[in-house]
Amino acid sequence: MKTxxxxxxxxxxxxxxxxxxxxxxxxxxxEGVHIVALALLLGAILVLxxxxxxxxxxxxxxxxxxRELETWTLSSLIVILVTGAMLFASEAVKTFYSYPFRIxxxxxxxxxxxxxxxxxxxxxxxxxxxxxxxxxVAGSVAILLWVSVGFAGRAIGFF
Amino acid sequence: xxxxxxxxxxxxxxxxxxxxxxxxNKERIVSRGRLLNGLIAAAIVSVLVSAVxxxxxxxxxxxxxxxxxxxxxxxxxxxxxxxxxxxxxxVWVFPIIEGLHLMGIALSIGVLCWLDxxxxxxxxxxxxxxxxxxxxxxxxxVGFALMFITGxxxxxxxxxxxxxxxxxxIKLGLILMAGLNALYFESVxxxxxxxxxxxxxxxxxxxxxxxxxxxxxxAVIITGRTMAYSF
Numbered sequence: 203m204k205t206x207x208x209x210x211x212x213x214x215x216x217x218x219x220x221x222x223x224x225x226x227x228x229x230x231x232x233e234g235v236h237i238v239a240l241a242l243l244l245g246a247i248l249v250l251x252x253x254x255x256x257x258x259x260x261x262x263x264x265x266x267x268x269r270e271l272e273t274w275t276l277s278s279l280i281v282i283l284v285t286g287a288m289l290f291a292s293e294a295v296k297t298f299y300s301y302p303f304r305i306x307x308x309x310x311x312x313x314x315x316x317x318x319x320x321x322x323x324x325x326x327x328x329x330x331x332x333x334x335x336x337x338x339v340a341g342s343v344a345i346l347l348w349v350s351v352g353f354a355g356r357a358i359g360f361f
Numbered sequence: 362x363x364x365x366x367x368x369x370x371x372x373x374x375x376x377x378x379x380x381x382x383x384x385x386n387k388e389r390i391v392s393r394g395r396l397l398n399g400l401i402a403a404a405i406v407s408v409l410v411s412a413v414x415x416x417x418x419x420x421x422x423x424x425x426x427x428x429x430x431x432x433x434x435x436x437x438x439x440x441x442x443x444x445x446x447x448x449x450x451x452v453w454v455f456p457i458i459e460g461l462h463l464m465g466i467a468l469s470i471g472v473l474c475w476l477d478x479x480x481x482x483x484x485x486x487x488x489x490x491x492x493x494x495x496x497x498x499x500x501x502x503v504g505f506a507l508m509f510i511t512g513x514x515x516x517x518x519x520x521x522x523x524x525x526x527x528x529x530x531i532k533l534g535l536i537l538m539a540g541l542n543a544l545y546f547e548s549v550x551x552x553x554x555x556x557x558x559x560x561x562x563x564x565x566x567x568x569x570x571x572x573x574x575x576x577x578x579x580a581v582i583i584t585g586r587t588m589a590y591s592f
Contacts (some may be wrong), residue, residue: 226418228548231410234413234582238410241470245470248531251496259496272392273398274399276399276431277399278403280403352463352467353457353463360458
């Protein structure tokens with residue numbers, strides 16, 4: 203971990219980090235955008251994975267739903283990552299010592315990779331080739347991952 | 362004969378491959394354009410949200426001027442109860458409730474927004490509104506229940522702080538407006554749904570309800586966040 207510290211220090215000392223942490227309203231403003239994008243992203247992820255589990259929108263084909271929501275998820279994911287990086291820059295050194303932050307980053311990477319590999323492959327398959335059990339397991343794992351990212355993110359502010 | 366048959370079959374698969382690859386490329390270009398649109402919309406929304414937070418932080422004094430004593434006393438009493446202090450002073454309970462409250466946002470607003478987008482006419486346009494309604498509203502209902510319960514618990518712990526914060530009152534007003542908007546939609550606009558159920562873009566009344574819901578709930582999220590910072 204120690205080898206990564208210079209990066210955290212550098213992030214904290216960038217123009218962005220100083221500007222955000224010196225302002226009284228920028229941090230809440232960016233966090234506001236972060237959470238609005240989170241609502242949109244997690245909402246779309248929930249709809250997709252509940253469909254994968256066979257709970258929701260059963261009469262609509264999954265590949266079609268995936269294609270329709272693809273843009274929404276990707277654009278809100280980009281917004282979340284950009285605002286998240288800004289928030290990170292403003293308190294990078296503090297987050298270096300924060301366990302919830304470490305957990306969150308690992309979970310976030312896992313969730314993104316899971317979504318764009320396994321979930322994506324399952325969701326783009328024609329319905330007939332998808333085993334219901336596999337869909338249920340993958341859907342619940344994905345939802346669990348994203349919800350844990352949310353909780354770990356909230357925990358950064360507390361611990 | 363057999364040779365000719367195989368020859369034809371080969372040609373058919375070849376041309377269908379070409380058609381498929383053209384369709385794939387077209388889809389890629391379309392989805393790239395949609396991503397650009399999405400990012401432009403995201404940038405506009407981000408600027409608007411930041412502007413609202415700036416306004417709330419700079420233009421309005423964060424504390425209410427004249428506290429109305431009886432209600433403030435009531436809030437003080439609520440916060441001083443065992444449950445109130447217990448939640449506030451616990452290492453784990455407060456963050457967990459707050460986390461559940463945040464997840465409630467995704468489950469309620471994040472899911473309900475798809476109905477709003479359908480009402481505006483930007484998502485699921487090939488599906489009847491009533492179908493989207495049926496799929497989305499029960500889940501969003503669970504989310505809203507979670508939000509209200511966890512919200513009440515958070516208020517229990519911080520009743521006086523909330524009472525003294527302007528952002529809390531703005532947030533309550535916005536929730537009330539969002540509720541009234543939903544009530545009006547359900548009791549008046551929703552009744553005539555048969556006439557525009559399958560239209561890709563519903564009539565103005567329904568579109569307005571969708572817009573109002575999106576804007577109001579976004580504003581609720583913003584004020585909820587500004588409440589936590591005393592400017």
